[in-house]
Amino acid sequence: MLFRNNALKRLAGETAVYGMSTILARVLNFLLVPLYTRVLTDQAAYGVVAEFMAYIAVLQVLLVMGLETGCFRYASLAGQKNDREGASRVFSTSLTTVTLVAGLFFAAVVLWRQPIAGALGYGNNPQCILYVAGILLLDSITAILFARLRYEHKALKFAVFKTIKICCELGFNLLFFLWASGFMQANPGSFLERFIPSVPDYNYVLFAIFLSCIVALLLFIPDLIRKNAFLFDRKLWSRLMIYSLPLMIAGLPGILNDFSDRLLFRFLIPEDVSWRAQMGIYQAGIKLAVLINLFIQMFRYAAEPFFFGQSEDKNAPGTYSRVLDYFTGFTMLVYLGILLYIDLFGLILGENYREGIVVVPVMALAYVMLGIYFNISIWFKLSGKTGYAVLITSAGLAVTLLVNLLFLPRYGYIAAAWGHLASYLTMTVICALMGRKRYPIPYNWPRNGFYIAAGVGLYLFSQLFSRMDLLPKLVINTGILLVYLATWAGVEGFYGKLRKLWRRQ
Numbered sequence: 001m002l003f004r005n006n007a008l009k010r011l012a013g014e015t016a017v018y019g020m021s022t023i024l025a026r027v028l029n030f031l032l033v034p035l036y037t038r039v040l041t042d043q044a045a046y047g048v049v050a051e052f053m054a055y056i057a058v059l060q061v062l063l064v065m066g067l068e069t070g071c072f073r074y075a076s077l078a079g080q081k082n083d084r085e086g087a088s089r090v091f092s093t094s095l096t097t098v099t100l101v102a103g104l105f106f107a108a109v110v111l112w113r114q115p116i117a118g119a120l121g122y123g124n125n126p127q128c129i130l131y132v133a134g135i136l137l138l139d140s141i142t143a144i145l146f147a148r149l150r151y152e153h154k155a156l157k158f159a160v161f162k163t164i165k166i167c168c169e170l171g172f173n174l175l176f177f178l179w180a181s182g183f184m185q186a187n188p189g190s191f192l193e194r195f196i197p198s199v200p201d202y203n204y205v206l207f208a209i210f211l212s213c214i215v216a217l218l219l220f221i222p223d224l225i226r227k228n229a230f231l232f233d234r235k236l237w238s239r240l241m242i243y244s245l246p247l248m249i250a251g252l253p254g255i256l257n258d259f260s261d262r263l264l265f266r267f268l269i270p271e272d273v274s275w276r277a278q279m280g281i282y283q284a285g286i287k288l289a290v291l292i293n294l295f296i297q298m299f300r301y302a303a304e305p306f307f308f309g310q311s312e313d314k315n316a317p318g319t320y321s322r323v324l325d326y327f328t329g330f331t332m333l334v335y336l337g338i339l340l341y342i343d344l345f346g347l348i349l350g351e352n353y354r355e356g357i358v359v360v361p362v363m364a365l366a367y368v369m370l371g372i373y374f375n376i377s378i379w380f381k382l383s384g385k386t387g388y389a390v391l392i393t394s395a396g397l398a399v400t401l402l403v404n405l406l407f408l409p410r411y412g413y414i415a416a417a418w419g420h421l422a423s424y425l426t427m428t429v430i431c432a433l434m435g436r437k438r439y440p441i442p443y444n445w446p447r448n449g450f451y452i453a454a455g456v457g458l459y460l461f462s463q464l465f466s467r468m469d470l471l472p473k474l475v476i477n478t479g480i481l482l483v484y485l486a487t488w489a490g491v492e493g494f495y496g497k498l499r500k501l502w503r504r505q
Contacts, residue, residue, distance in 0.1 A: 025166040030348060032173055033287050037350030039177050039200050040280075046353070047276035048202040050283035051266075052132055054259035056139075061255045063102045063140040066247030067094040068147040069381065070240045075151050087151070092231040093240060095144045099230070102140040109133035127195070131206040138213035145220045165216040172208035176200070243384070250389030253397040257423055260397065261404050261416035268408040282413035285356025288345050289363035292334050296371040299327065307378045317441045324375045328448040329488045331371055332455035335364050336484055339459050340477035343470055359417040361459065366417070368452065369424035376431050379439035388434060396427035447491065458484055 040046050071094050078086035109116065109129060117126035149158040177200055184190045184198035196203045223229060256263075262279055269275035307320065338345060339361055346357050380388045403419035435441065458480050465476050 024163055028166050028170045030287070032170065033284065033348050034350065035173065035177055036205070037284055037353045040202075041350070041352055042277075043280035043352055044274055044276035045201050045280070046283060047265075047274075047278070047280035049205050050262050050279050051276070052128070052202070052206060054262040056132060056135055057259050058252070058255050058263075059105075059136050060139055060143070061248060061251045063105060063136060064098060064143050064248070065101070065241070066244035066249075066251060067098060067240065068143060069247050070094065070244030071144065071147050072151055073243055073381070073384075074236070074240060088228060089231055089233045089236055090240065091144060091148045091151075092228055093233045093237050094147075095141070096230045096232045097237065097241075098140050098144050102137045106133050106137040125203070128203055128206055131203070131210045134210045135206070135213050138210075138217050142213070142216050142220060145223060148223075161216065161219050164219060165212050168215045169208055169212035172211050173205065176204040176208060180204075246387045246390060250387075250393045253390070254393040257393060257397045257400050257427075258420075260400055261408070261413075261419060264401075264404050264408060265413075265416075268404065269412065270409060273412075278413050281353055281356040282359060282416060283356075284349050284353035285359040285413070285417075286363055288342070288348065288357065289338065289360045289367060291338055292331060292364050292367040292371070295331060295334055296367060296374060299371070300374060303375075307382065320375070320378060321442050321444060324372065324443055325447055325492070327375055328368075328372060328451045329492065331368050332451045333481075333484060333488065335368055335455050336458060336481050338364055340462055340481055341474065343473070356413070359414060362414070362417040362421050365456065366421040366424050368455075369421065369428050372448070373424060373428045373431055376428070376435055376441070376443065379431075379435035379441060383439050385438065388438075392427050392431050392434070395430055396423040399423040399426045450491070451488065454484060454487060 036046055036049070071090050075087040075090045078084075078090065110133065113126045113129045113133075114123070117123050117129045120129075122128055146158060146161070149155075149161075176196060180192055180196065181198060181200050181204075184192050184196075188198075196207050262283075265275040265279045265282075269278050303323070342357060342360060345360075346354055349356070377389065377392070400419045400423040403422055404416060407415035407418070432443070432445075462477050462480050465473050468476070
């Protein structure tokens with residue numbers, strides 16, 4: 001019991017450290033949202049950014065090939081035997097593989113950038129295709145390097161490097177949007193015009209991200225130039241790919257599940273409506289719901305190596321169950337925090353984009369389901385039955401596509417939000433049912449279901465006061481948030497623990 005408590009404390013500590021950089025990244029991205037949605041007054045320009053981000057997300061899954069999780073699996077097995085050299089070979093073999101594949105992809109895009117740009121409708125601007133390819137190359141390489149930091153529990157170094165990258169991205173964005181545009185218009189023919197136009201558009205965002213990726217790679221130069229950085233083990237490579245490729249195949253429908261709606265806007269939005277503008281509004285609305293996804297991401301950085309590290313402990317199933325309890329309870333607190341203060345969060349967006357707030361309640365709940373799915377999906381990773389991930393995520397993708405195909409043409413971007421919720425819920429239910437038979441973990445589903453029902457119920461209750469003036473409404477919503485917090489504390493037995501501490505004093 002003491003070991004389990006210490007392990008949970010370590011997980012919480014590492015989650016906090018990873019969360020520092022992740023929260024800072026999201027906060028800085030929030031600072032960019034009002035910039036984008038005010039300078040890019042044409043909603044279609046922001047829609048183009050969302051479109052390219054979808055391409056990047058999908059293609060990076062292909063280029064990394066599931067090797068991040070594969071590294072944790074085989075490095076952990078080597079670590080259990082105190083084989084540090086073996087763990088190092090896992091990461092060097094993965095790094096060599098990803099660098100070669102991503103490098104070949106980049107070279108192909110450079111050669112065929114003009115036809116690719118023309119096919120996407122950007123024939124007059126093939127340079128944006130180069131930026132996307134460069135981002136994919138650099139991010140794929142650093143993905144393995146960051147994974148090694150996570151495995152080695154170098155959370156602080158991970159956080160510092162991530163923070164530097166996102167600060168550079170913010171700095172380049174501010175430089176381009178607030179200074180470079182005016183400079184180029186005052187100085188025609190400037191060298192900057194080789195990279196970005198004088199009038200702000202989506203190229204500013206892509207070029208800023210590309211430059212920040214270069215900075216991130218430079219931070220890892222000491223790791224890249226050391227003697228065994230690209231050591232390649234053929235036998236290990238075979239095992240790595242057999243384990244990792246099913247995760248990549250599973251990850252592809254998973255990431256398509258997340259971004260397929262943005263890829264379908266081009267084809268399903270009626271011709272008399274600008275699909276790029278619709279996607280820009282939708283993307284702006286998602287930004288307000290992404291705070292929950294932020295917590296899921298920072299939790300995942302620490303939880304994945306933690307789950308693998310606990311796998312040999314006989315109390316591991318009970319530990320996994322308690323982790324889910326705490327996760328769901330806290331995530332629903334964040335859910336309520338976003339929705340009860342949506343009037344304030346909405347001010348982040350430019351006026352042309354605020355209609356997208358309507359997607360926030362649906363997307364926020366969808367992200368809660370996604371977080372629960374991540375927690376319970378550990379059963380097929382620990383048991384090595386990663387092929388089941390393909391079935392689960394494919395089912396989720398089928399639901400997403402079905403909802404979007406049926407309702408996106410009629411209802412627009414709100415249908416895309418409901419598609420996410422239906423999909424993540426489907427994946428969670430299927431994963432829970434399959435895991436119960438193949439890797440039983442005593443999850444307390446009534447407790448987790450209560451947290452979700454309480455959060456959604458309290459949000460719906462708050463809508464009774466939605467037409468009140470802002471100040472009294474915020475006072476009431478704060479009271480509602482405190483009711484949930486008090487209820488959560490009671491269910492988890494925090495009051496009893498406090499009484500015990502009080503008696504000891």
